[in-house]
Amino acid sequence: MNQRKTILLTGASGVLGSALLPLLGCHRVIALIHSSHVPAEQVRGDLAAPQLGVDDATYQWLADVVDTVVHCGATTDFGAGAQATAELNTRGTQRVIEFASRADARLLYVSTAFVARTALTRQVAGRAQGEATAVPDHYLDSKRAAEELVRTSGLPYTIARPSVIIGDRETGAIPRFQGLHSIVTALLKGSVPLLPLDPSARADIIPRDVAAQALAALVDLPFDGAEHWLTSGEAAPTASEVVAACHARAETFGIPMPSPRLVDPDMVDRLVRPVFIDPLPPAARRRFDDMLAMTALFDTADPLPCTLSDLAGGPGALTAEQVRLAVDASIDHLVHVKNLSRSRTPEGAAA
Template sequence: MTATRRTILLTGASGVVGNALLQHLGHHKVVCLVHNNAPEGATEHVRGDLTAPGLGLDPQDRHRLAAEVDTIIHCAAVTDFTAGADATRDLNVVGTERVLEFATESGAITHYVSTAFVARTDLTRSDVGEGMADPSDYLETKRAAEHVVATAGLPTTIIRPSIVIGDSTTGAITKFQGLHTLIRAVLKNTLPLVPLQPDAHIDFVPQDVLATAITSLVDSGTSFGEYWITAGQNALTTSTMIELCVEVGSRLGLEAQPPRLVNTDMVDRLIRPVFINPLPRAVRRRFDDMIAMTALFANASYFPSTLGDVPGCAPLSTDLLADAFTRGVEHLMRAQRLGQFAEEAA
């Protein structure tokens, strides 16, 4: 059955999720709301500002779009944990309010892309030390934005992906994420320890899987519900991911040594005061940033997963996740000229 062709207003088109969506929504008319330059692959775009009244659109553009748009996919968000509370709230909460104002005017269905990490309410650290990364600002604003969406009285869905990695087949991704930083550190032997248990589950979803799920919700005309696009109980463990990093690195010319896995209590009681505090400030800051990030996974329960409830989608298997992760490591090494790829570039 052919999906009804829709006119979609897409925010955040230059981000990882938005860019992946552009590759899946070709059977619809997609108008990208951009602040600066249009992303590659965008066939139509309008300039605006998510935090401004009327989305900062030229009145003529706004009137035209309100008459044409029947679907909104709202991906734009501040995801940088160092951005600060004010900038994060402006885009993540105020921007969502502005989008819903436009949805009221246009009568469009709104698909709001949130994060599965809204479920991790008790795992952010109140003390980030000398680090600059504070996940609490991001998570608080995503929870607030979800409340705005849920209470708007409009046709809306809330989509909660876990960490988004590259394409499951090629590993390619528009912009490397925090997880890639850790992978590179393992490959380069610059990460002697990771404050996680070996059996801690690191939930991620390939970008094409997420884009397929969102596209399916659009195609089916779904206008309500909450969707957890996650690996759930099949998420890979810390030890499995490190083993895969080491295996890929070795196969492609890097002899990586697996870092030691320790619990956070040991970090606070022994490792930081004895080994970290004497180091230069820049090193201490990077260490505290890592602690703030990994706290979201330490002692965490599984995310819910409702990927199988999305029309045409199925739960992610451990084998598929392991293959996708492997492709991501290979892509990272190729893009950053690590191992044998450094020799090929020389």
């Protein structure tokens, strides 16, 4: 049996933290919360404030009892701006490191697999940003900087890098929809006539519960500087397969989804945007540019690394069929929650 730990968990009310929390039941968990409540022992604080936003007595008490920190707290909003993103994701991580040092604790830091895709952003690639409010570079810069802080902290640490989080594997359930959900919604509604992606580009995703199971396993392993990739890897679907999944589920639900064209991003910049996008109203241009910014991170057929199969006690690597079924479950959940269906609920769909 693994030794019982006292864990300070940040981001416990987030998409991933809320799935991890119930898996840590054999340990004592103290959640650092900002404004929400979670079903656990909790302390109200703020990653953006010195000393984690708690008073001296609380800070010292936490340092006395905590032996492990799991740092899930972050902003994933690509439109938050460089300063706000760095304040929470990078300087917030520095404050967590300072606490872990005071507590002589181990640190599990949750980063993102897309630190491996920095070269694909439109800004780095030298492509026009247009009127996009979504700037992935700010998020990726903050995560890379935070990883370096962790590596050089002198603490026993582990870094986990999940890819895009979708709903739970079986039900598709997720407390808050993510960026990929917005693209799937637009596809189902027929408001995206084209996707700026090569058909073979890989859309790496990981179900929320699978990522949480991997993190729970990491808590019970040595913190020896390992960096784990929580991804679909070779099993990740291509852009054309994601579109085909949307089509299949739309047909099942009676949703008349048009077929979007998958267009090379260079062609979009050279031909499509000047003729079809520039004349649109500002709000429509902004939505299109935000989509360009987000899909750029998927614009390669090369798979992300995946170390799920190396993780003792973890969920194991996903097969392509398991990923396909998880994508279907997430689409079904999205259709139900957003009331997109125009016919009956199909047999086996998440209610």
